[in-house]
Amino acid sequence: MPELLILIALLVVVAGTAAFVVTTRRRRGPELEPPPERGIAPTTEVPDTVPPELVEEVEAEAATEAPPTLGAPPRLRDRLGKARSALGGYLGGILGRSGIDEETWEDLEEALLRADVGVATTTTMLDHLRERVAAEGITEPADLLVALKEELVAQVGAYDTSMRLEADEGRVPVWLIVGVNGAGKTTTIGKLSARQAAEGRSVLVAAGDTFRAAAAEQLETWAERTGADYVRGAEGGDPSSVIFDGIQRAKSRSHDLVLADTAGRLHSKVNLMEELSKVRRVADREPGQVVETLLVIDATTGQNGLAQAKQFAEAAEVTGVVLTKLDGSARGGIVVSIQAELGIPVKLAGVGETVEDLIDFDATEFVEALFADD
Numbered sequence: 001m002p003e004l005l006i007l008i009a010l011l012v013v014v015a016g017t018a019a020f021v022v023t024t025r026r027r028r029g030p031e032l033e034p035p036p037e038r039g040i041a042p043t044t045e046v047p048d049t050v051p052p053e054l055v056e057e058v059e060a061e062a063a064t065e066a067p068p069t070l071g072a073p074p075r076l077r078d079r080l081g082k083a084r085s086a087l088g089g090y091l092g093g094i095l096g097r098s099g100i101d102e103e104t105w106e107d108l109e110e111a112l113l114r115a116d117v118g119v120a121t122t123t124t125m126l127d128h129l130r131e132r133v134a135a136e137g138i139t140e141p142a143d144l145l146v147a148l149k150e151e152l153v154a155q156v157g158a159y160d161t162s163m164r165l166e167a168d169e170g171r172v173p174v175w176l177i178v179g180v181n182g183a184g185k186t187t188t189i190g191k192l193s194a195r196q197a198a199e200g201r202s203v204l205v206a207a208g209d210t211f212r213a214a215a216a217e218q219l220e221t222w223a224e225r226t227g228a229d230y231v232r233g234a235e236g237g238d239p240s241s242v243i244f245d246g247i248q249r250a251k252s253r254s255h256d257l258v259l260a261d262t263a264g265r266l267h268s269k270v271n272l273m274e275e276l277s278k279v280r281r282v283a284d285r286e287p288g289q290v291v292e293t294l295l296v297i298d299a300t301t302g303q304n305g306l307a308q309a310k311q312f313a314e315a316a317e318v319t320g321v322v323l324t325k326l327d328g329s330a331r332g333g334i335v336v337s338i339q340a341e342l343g344i345p346v347k348l349a350g351v352g353e354t355v356e357d358l359i360d361f362d363a364t365e366f367v368e369a370l371f372a373d374d
């Protein structure tokens with residue numbers, strides 16, 4: 001009976017499609033699931049005969065129920081309060097003079113050091129600026145500041161700040177997040193996870209900080225909030241295994257990206273840097289591939305952050321820095337010295353504690369924000 005066969009075939013196709021839809025929805029996590037009572041999208045639900053006022057109502061309601069999107073990121077200059085005031089006073093003094101003299105150079109040096117640019121980088125930059133002033137015949141303090149801005153932008157902007165998302169065929173891209181305790185690793189993972197979800201990627205976060213159970217719980221909360229898949233291990237467990245488990249799960253569920261948290265300190269006597277090297281090796285093993293190793297540095301730790309960066313860069317092949325707490329009492333100049341001395345680009349800046357408070361680092365915007373006088 002051909003009719004019966006066709007009917008059976010149709011039923012199989014319909015059931016298959018329904019099962020596929022159900023599983024894909026599950027994978028997106030509970031937060032992104034549409035409310036159960038509505039079922040289908042409101043635009044298809046509205047019959048042609050519904051009066052226009054009602055259509056508007058339905059659509060307006062639907063808009064508020066849409067999957068979570070991220071608001072616009074804050075502007076750096078609105079958050080960089082302390083960093084600006086560190087420079088501000090000195091720059092005012094320099095501009096107030098009728099020409100460029102030794103005192104001007106001393107003030108500039110003091111301003112850069114106070115802004116946390118660091119001795120080595122400040123010296124190099126000012127030497128270069130002096131040459132330029134001589135060569136270009138700059139005599140006005142205002143022109144000197146313009147030249148200084150240009151030097152800073154050139155120094156800070158000489159790096160590729162893009163984030164890699166592609167891995168080799170069949171491998172899962174991993175972003176490994178490293179840094180000392182309290183720097184803002186877990187918070188940054190939450191922000192990154194939200195951003196990736198908003199861009200349409202499915203993310204798995206792996207709780208590689210097994211030092212405290214609370215750390216895994218904090219990450220779990222972020223995962224739930226941002227609709228990410230999540231893997232954790234036992235407290236005091238092996239961080240490499242947790243991350244490797246996460247990668248395998250991400251592979252089997254076809255996630256687009258693994259964000260791996262790590263500890264800033266350890267239970268065992270194993271050296272933190274040795275442990276991180278191991279974590280990186282394991283995470284880079286098939287099916288995983290570490291495409292970014294992001295070092296999170298608390299900008300308020302000033303030049304101390306530079307010392308940390310040196311250590312981590314040796315252990316974990318750091319590809320970029322996330323500079324957090326630029327909204328706090330940070331003075332910002334650490335950006336310049338990290339890049340100048342280590343050649344590692346600052347790729348992202350944390351400017352607050354909420355999910356939106358992460359911005360792509362941009363050299364021109366940063367320097368303009370530092371010098372802004374409103």
Ligand SMILES: Nc1nc2c(ncn2[C@@H]2O[C@H](COP(=O)(O)OP(=O)(O)O)[C@@H](O)[C@H]2O)c(=O)[nH]1
Nearest residue numbers: 181182183184185186187324325350351352353
């Ligand atoms: N003001 C501010 N606080 C931050 C920022 N990033 C993280 N924090 C806070 O710093 C503290 C430590 O962050 P956490 O992510 O737990 O650090 P972790 O130990 O490196 O994982 C928390 O209270 C965060 O809310 C930021 O960009 N600005």
Ligand SMILES: [Mg+2]
Nearest residue numbers: 185186209215
């Ligand atoms: Mg943490």
